[in-house]
Amino acid sequence: MTRTLKLRIWRGDDKTGGLQDVTVEANHGEVVLDIIHRVQATQMGDLAVRWNCKAGKCGSCSMEINGKPRLACMTQVASYPEDEVITITPLRAFPVIKDLVTDVSFNYKKAMEIPTVSMPEGVKPGEPRMQQIDVERSQEFRKCIECFLCQDTCHVIRDHEENKKSFAGPRFFIRIAELDMHPLDTLRNRKKTAQEEHGLGMCNITKCCTEVCPEHIRITDNAIIPMKERVVDEKYDPLRWLGSKIRKREGIL
Amino acid sequence: MANLEKYSYDVVVIGAGGAGLRAAVEARDAGLSVAIVCKSLFGKAHTVMAEGGAAASMGNVNDNDNWMVHFRDTMRGGKFLNHFRMAELHAKEAPDRIWELEMWGALFDRTKEGKISQRNFGGHEYPRLAHVGDRTGLELIRTMQQRIVALQQKDLRETGDAEKNLKVFAEVTITEILKENGKVAGAYGYRRESGEEILFEAPAVVIATGGVGKTFKITSNSWEGTGDGHALALKAGANLVDMEFLQFHPTGMVWPLSVKGILVTESVRGEGGILTNSLGERFMFKYIPDVFKDKYADNEEEADRWYVDQDNNRRPPELLPRDEVARAINSEVKAGRGTEHGGVFLDVSKRLSAEIIKKRLPSMWHQFYELAGVDITKEAMEVGPTCHYVMGGVEVEPDTAAAVGVDGLFAAGEVAGGMHGSNRLGGNSLTDLLVFGRRAGMGAVEYVKSHGANPVSDATISKAAARIEAPFARTGGENAYSLHQELQEITHNLVGIIRTGEELKEAIVKIADIRKRSANISVTGDRKFNPGFHLAFDLDNMLLVAESTAKSALLREESRGGHTRDDFPGMNSTWRQVNHISSFDGEQVSIKAQPLPVLPKELFDLFDIHELEKYMTPAEIAKGGSN
Numbered sequence: 001m002t003r004t005l006k007l008r009i010w011r012g013d014d015k016t017g018g019l020q021d022v023t024v025e026a027n028h029g030e031v032v033l034d035i036i037h038r039v040q041a042t043q044m045g046d047l048a049v050r051w052n053c054k055a056g057k058c059g060s061c062s063m064e065i066n067g068k069p070r071l072a073c074m075t076q077v078a079s080y081p082e083d084e085v086i087t088i089t090p091l092r093a094f095p096v097i098k099d100l101v102t103d104v105s106f107n108y109k110k111a112m113e114i115p116t117v118s119m120p121e122g123v124k125p126g127e128p129r130m131q132q133i134d135v136e137r138s139q140e141f142r143k144c145i146e147c148f149l150c151q152d153t154c155h156v157i158r159d160h161e162e163n164k165k166s167f168a169g170p171r172f173f174i175r176i177a178e179l180d181m182h183p184l185d186t187l188r189n190r191k192k193t194a195q196e197e198h199g200l201g202m203c204n205i206t207k208c209c210t211e212v213c214p215e216h217i218r219i220t221d222n223a224i225i226p227m228k229e230r231v232v233d234e235k236y237d238p239l240r241w242l243g244s245k246i247r248k249r250e251g252i253l
Numbered sequence: 254m255a256n257l258e259k260y261s262y263d264v265v266v267i268g269a270g271g272a273g274l275r276a277a278v279e280a281r282d283a284g285l286s287v288a289i290v291c292k293s294l295f296g297k298a299h300t301v302m303a304e305g306g307a308a309a310s311m312g313n314v315n316d317n318d319n320w321m322v323h324f325r326d327t328m329r330g331g332k333f334l335n336h337f338r339m340a341e342l343h344a345k346e347a348p349d350r351i352w353e354l355e356m357w358g359a360l361f362d363r364t365k366e367g368k369i370s371q372r373n374f375g376g377h378e379y380p381r382l383a384h385v386g387d388r389t390g391l392e393l394i395r396t397m398q399q400r401i402v403a404l405q406q407k408d409l410r411e412t413g414d415a416e417k418n419l420k421v422f423a424e425v426t427i428t429e430i431l432k433e434n435g436k437v438a439g440a441y442g443y444r445r446e447s448g449e450e451i452l453f454e455a456p457a458v459v460i461a462t463g464g465v466g467k468t469f470k471i472t473s474n475s476w477e478g479t480g481d482g483h484a485l486a487l488k489a490g491a492n493l494v495d496m497e498f499l500q501f502h503p504t505g506m507v508w509p510l511s512v513k514g515i516l517v518t519e520s521v522r523g524e525g526g527i528l529t530n531s532l533g534e535r536f537m538f539k540y541i542p543d544v545f546k547d548k549y550a551d552n553e554e555e556a557d558r559w560y561v562d563q564d565n566n567r568r569p570p571e572l573l574p575r576d577e578v579a580r581a582i583n584s585e586v587k588a589g590r591g592t593e594h595g596g597v598f599l600d601v602s603k604r605l606s607a608e609i610i611k612k613r614l615p616s617m618w619h620q621f622y623e624l625a626g627v628d629i630t631k632e633a634m635e636v637g638p639t640c641h642y643v644m645g646g647v648e649v650e651p652d653t654a655a656a657v658g659v660d661g662l663f664a665a666g667e668v669a670g671g672m673h674g675s676n677r678l679g680g681n682s683l684t685d686l687l688v689f690g691r692r693a694g695m696g697a698v699e700y701v702k703s704h705g706a707n708p709v710s711d712a713t714i715s716k717a718a719a720r721i722e723a724p725f726a727r728t729g730g731e732n733a734y735s736l737h738q739e740l741q742e743i744t745h746n747l748v749g750i751i752r753t754g755e756e757l758k759e760a761i762v763k764i765a766d767i768r769k770r771s772a773n774i775s776v777t778g779d780r781k782f783n784p785g786f787h788l789a790f791d792l793d794n795m796l797l798v799a800e801s802t803a804k805s806a807l808l809r810e811e812s813r814g815g816h817t818r819d820d821f822p823g824m825n826s827t828w829r830q831v832n833h834i835s836s837f838d839g840e841q842v843s844i845k846a847q848p849l850p851v852l853p854k855e856l857f858d859l860f861d862i863h864e865l866e867k868y869m870t871p872a873e874i875a876k877g878g879s880n
Contacts, residue, residue, distance in 0.1 A: 013781065029509020031624070041734040045785035046778025050294070052475040055515045055620060057391065058297045074623055097446055098782040108295065112415055116403040117358035125352035126311075129367030135360045139385065142360060142392060146296055182358065 002027050003082065005035060010089040011047070013098050019087065026077045032088065033061050033072035036100075048099035056214060059147030063100050064089045069149040069212045092159075093152040107148055110168045113197070114175055118187045130183045141178035141223060143215045144171065150209035150219060156202050167199035170209035170219045177223035195231045200224070257714070258444075258451045261706070262288040264697045265440050265455040267427050267482060270298035271390075271686030272666025272693070273461030274397035275350075277419065279694025280459075281404050285701060286418040288453055289401070292445065292477050295421045296398045299463050299475050300686065303390025304518035304616065306372055306382025307687075308680030309347035313368040314380040315563070320344040321859050322378055327681060328860075329544075330376040330574045331644070331674020332814045333829055333868040334495065337852050338651035339672040343681070343688050350687035351383050357403070359396040361385055373523045376574040376678040378548075379563075387518050387616050393683055425451060427481070428790055429717045430458055430489040430662065431709050437489070437661030438707040441717035445787060448780020450718055456707050457697040460486055460647065460656075460664040461690065465499075467737075468795045468802075469640035470745035473505055473516035479791035480798035482668035486647045487797055487842070491656040493835040494670035496645035496798070497805035498815040500677055501750045503578035505639025507596035512624045514639040517599065517617060519679040521634075522571040524613055525560055525604035528582070529633070530590035530597050537570035540581035544867045549573060560604075576676040576814045579638040583750055586637065596637035602630055638750055642677055643798075644815055645805070646670030648834060653696030654689050661700060661707070665693035675814025724789045730775035733788040740767055740792070740799060748803050753819045757807040764803060765841070768796045800842045801835040808833060808844055826870040854878035 005026045008019040024039055033051055040047045051061040054073045061072040066080075066087050080086055094102035150170035157163050168176075173194060180190040194200040205228075207220045217223075264280045266273045269291035277287045291298065310323040324344040328335055351369065355361065361383050362370040371380040385392040401419065409415035427442035431452075439454040462482030466474025483493055504517040522528075530536050538556075541549045549570045550556040556569035571578065582597050591597060601610060607630035611618050614629070621627040621634055647664035648657040654669065656662040666686045673681065724730075747760035771793060776786045811825040812818050832847045857865070857878025866874055 027510060029625070030511040034511045040784055045732070045734070045776070046783040048782035048784065052293055052297050052477060053299070053302050054475065055302070055512075056623070057388075057616065058293075058301050058475070060293065060297050076623075101446070101782050104294065111402055112405065112409075116399050116406065119356055123356075125349065125356050128355060130360075130363055131367055132363040132370075135363060139360050142385070142395060143388065144395075145301075145391065179358075182360070185358075 005077065006085045007035065007039070008085055008087040009039070009047070009099070011099050012096065014096055017096065030077050031073055032065055032075040032077060032086070035077060036072060036088070048097070048101045050101050057145060059145035059214075062091055062147045062149050062152065064091060064152075069152045071147060071149070071214050074214055091148070091152040093154070093157055104148055106164060107146070107151060107169075107171060110172050111175070113168070114172060114179070115187060117179060117182060117185050119184055120186050123184070128184055134183045137181040137222075138178045140217055141174040143217055144174060145215060146171065147214060149212045149214065153208045153212045155206070155208065156199070163199070163202065167202050170203075170224070172198060173200060173203070173227065174217060174219055174223040177227055180227070191227050191231050194227055200227060200231065203228075258449060259454070260288060260452070261454045262286045263455060263701045264288070264457045264459060265290060265453045266459045266461060267440065267485070268298070268461035268463060268666070268668070269295055269421065269423075270300040270461060270463055270666060271393050271397060271683060272690035273298075273459065274394075274401060275687050275690025276459045276461060276663070276665055276694035276697065278397070278400055278404065279691045280698055281419045283694075283698040285698060288420055288422055288455070290422045290425045290427055290440070290442070290453070292426055292481075293424065295423045296394060298394055299477055300390045300394045300683070302473070302475065302516065303393065303683055304387040304516065305374055305520040305523065306384030306389045306680050307347070307351055307393065307683035308374065308377060308381045308678065309351045309383060309684050310344065310379075310381060311348045311351065311369060311371065311383070313364055314371040318379040318381060323347070323381065324856070325859060326377050327678060328674070330678035330681075331676055332824065333674065334813065334849065335674030336651055336671035336850060337856055338850070339689070341856060342651060342692070343672060343685055346688045347684035350684060350691065354393065354396050354687070357396050357400045359392050361392070372520065373572065374679045375519055375522065375572045375578070377680065382680040384520070386612070387520050387614050389683065393686075422451070426787065426790060427485065428721060430485050431713050431717065432489060432659075433707050433710060433713065435660065436704070436707055437659060438709045438713070441714070443721055443780075446782050448783065448786065450721060452709065452714060454706065454709050456704050457661050457663065457701050459693045459697055460662065460668050461666045461693070462668050464667045465643045465795065465798045466640050467791070468740065468744050468799050469749070470741035471505065471514040472640040473502055473514055474640070480794045481791070482664065483646060483801070484794035484797040486656055486659075486662065486664060486668075487801070487835065487837040489659050489662060491659045491662055491664075492648040493645055493801055494648040494832050495675070495805065496643070496801040496835055497809050497833060498644035498675045499640060499802065500575055500642040500644060500815045501579045501638040502641035503575055503582050503638055504599055504636040505641075506620075506625065507592070507635050507637040508594035509625060515620065515624070516639065516641065517634060517636050518614070519575070521599060521601050521614060521617060524601060526571065526599050526601035527569070527604070528571055528578075528597055528599055530585045531592055532590055534590075536585055536590070536597075537573070537578070537581055540577060540584070541570050541573065542577060544864075545573060545577070574676055574678060579750060580817060582636070582638055592635045594635055596635040598633040599636045600633035602632060607631070642682065643667060644670065644673045644675060644677055645802070652692065653699065654693035655696050655700070661704065663693040663696050665689040675816060724774050724776045724786065725780070727773065727775035730773040731770050733774050733776070733785055733792055736767055736771055736774070737788060737792050737795070740764070740795060743767075744799055748799065748806060751817050751819050752806055754807060757803050760803045761800070761807065764796060764799050768800070771796060797837065797842060801844075804842055804844045805833040805835060808846070824868075826868060826873075829868055830870070830873070851879040854880055
């Protein structure tokens with residue numbers, strides 16, 4: 001049932017650090033976060049790691065396991081071969097604070113730059129009527145647990161600090177898409193600002209974000225590509241732009 | 254303390270779950286400056302774990318529903334130990350709070366007419382839970398988070414500074430509520446990232462810290478559920494009410510060990526899931542208590558018909574209130590009819606198609622598939638009770654959420670007591686957060702308007718700072734992780750789902766011993782993001798909570814809701830008139846009995862007198878409520 005696991009855990013801070021070898025027991029069914037907790041309780045009392053729900057719902061325990069951005073609470077130890085050394089490192093796209101904890105404030109700054117939902121005037125609480133099929137498109141994006149794995153893997157910012165200023169990243173492209181497809185939202189320039197202010201054009205749809213999403217949100221296919229297409233359409237076809245807005249307004253109540 | 258990070262606000266909200274954020278929105282909307290302080294990153298609070306939905310009698314699916322039906326269900330679920338006024342306010346205001354979320358961008362699942370859809374849940378007479386698949390808590394927290402951002406964007410437009418009047422202090426632990434002249438003056442704590450200390454001066458503090466699950470070994474709660482607010486309030490001179498009542502959710506995962514305790518939403522049963530033992534018996538029919546006999550089907554045929562015709566059939570017993578189902582599962586396992594891993598089977602695969610299961614219960618499918626290798630569209634889940642929710646909490650004035658006994662202190666959400674009585678109905682938690690979060694915000698606004706700033710003295714600051722430094726000054730002392738595990742063993746074995754007087758006495762002695770040893774905890778490493786250091790403070794809170802729970806449980810010589818005594822198995826009408834009030838003198842927790850507020854006549858009259866006879870004494874029935 002138990003197996004002896006060899007780990008390499010990155011320890012350090014914003015100035016210095018490196019991988020440390022650890023040997024620890026693992027039980028049947030355990031996930032990488034269980035192992036980190038055991039290391040914490042028995043060998044490294046001050047090993048820093050973020051986590052909350054341990055059920056894949058809060059998106060706190062994001063890290064890189066053998067180089068892949070993953071949630072530690074949803075990564076089974078058994079998914080690695082018996083003799084494999086598991087290497088655990090902090091998210092690479094964000095500055096390290098300590099050990100496996102990174103400074104993800106970039107994401108909260110980007111959230112602040114996107115106008116929140118804008119309700120039509122005169123609609124009172126309890127009045128909106130929306131069909132399931134119409135809310136489902138935005139609901140897919142609202143499944144996002146803000147683990148920021150998509151941000152971490154996105155090569156536009158992963159190794160390019162200089163792009164962060166002008167690029168919001170996949171998490172916020174789905175946020176913009178969610179609002180753009182929200183049956184009640186009245187802001188009309190969401191796609192345009194995605195392109196002009198948040199760097200949608202820098203994405204060259206390699207789908208890395210979709211691959212790492214633990215909620216299996218189809219970030220590229222359902223959010224980024226449709227927005228890119230419509231940005232292009234609207235740029236060259238004013239009638240189509242107008243038509244899409246009228247259709248959207250009719251769907252309000 | 255020359256370099257101490259120092260802030261002044263009108264209101265400090267501790268906790269960024271549903272209740273804290275709703276309180277903050279209310280206070281900011283009224284023009285006050287507000288700090289939100291939370292232990293995790295913004296948007297990660299335990300609210301995110303709520304799955305099934307938010308109960309509100311909007312009547313979108315069955316128009317017979319209204320606040321009176323909801324009120325009755327809530328009182329029944331709590332075995333009439335609820336503070337009637339809280340249950341009344343909750344039932345009346347819940348629909349407005351849900352509709353308000355929709356105006357802030359929430360997208361609930363819809364009915365055919367395009368209204369907010371509502372689903373069935375244990376103890377609710379009609380389909381009442383607004384939901385988004387099985388991730389309703391995420392929708393609630395994200396909507397509130399985005400509402401906070403909306404208010405900050407407004408401040409940015411108007412003042413040029415988004416955080417001028419509303420700022421989130423993430424990854425900060427509060428270690429003390431500060432008081433001057435007998436009134437709240439602020440809060441003190443440390444930044445988890447750096448370990449550096451931080452002072453908030455504020456005349457009003459709202460505690461919205463959630464639950465205590467981490468006091469127990471098997472729990473659905475995240476690491477944050479360490480009873481911080483319960484302990485902060487006790488230490489500040491407030492009371493806790495009815496801490497003996499813990500809800501063990503009947504369905505947590507039991508296997509593999511690593512996921513033991515993780516919640517399996519009640520929606521699985523709401524959507525038609527049935528419970529069976531290892532003999533294949535659908536055992537819940539054997540466990541319908543007398544008080545519920547007229548509302549629950551006693552045979553499979555009727556129970557199955559209910560899914561298509563709710564007006565002419567009684568509900569399946571899988572949908573009994575949580576305390577009943579948890580005890581039933583416990584009994585089956587004890588009688589040797591459990592599964593290999595000590596649970597029972599929960600199966601929804603025979604009722605619904607794979608496609609519908611994946612649509613209605615997506616995160617359950619995901620959770621079992623990824624963590625247990627079980628495909629719930631084809632096979633049964635193994636489930637068993639897990640510590641889920643504390644009904645007990647800070648004693649508050651229902652209308653203002655003001656903590657009894659401490660001026661300037663407010664409490665809302667799971668940390669507050671009274672609303673749910675001895676057992677909470679599923680779905681009532683999310684609307685509790687919103688209803689009483691808002692009321693706590695309103696209460697704080699009124700208080701701040703009539704009371705000015707209350708500056709914190711240097712002496713108070715030094716005292717709070719010394720406490721944080723202490724574990725670093727010691728070497729070779731106790732290990733916080735080991736003490737925490739010991740505490741969890743004690744609560745699990747002696748203060749768990751089934752209790753006896755002897756075991757509770759033993760628990761009280763053992764908890765006191767751990768508390769003594771915890772004064773000698775030492776921490777390795779430095780202050781920077783050091784979990785061992787963090788746990789030392791969390792543990793102190795859990796110990797106070799455990800003491801309060803064990804002592805209240807020893808005194809209550811009956812079984813009711815989330816408190817089951819093997820040596821006093823029955824419910825007792827005399828005990829229904831008693832609240833247990835915990836207070837703390839700096840040394841230990843003491844408990845006193847206090848009369849439960851009497852149901853006023855207009856609420857008394859909402860019930861069938863024969864139903865009330867099952868809960869109340871003949872004298873109470875004869876009196877017919879207060880005037």
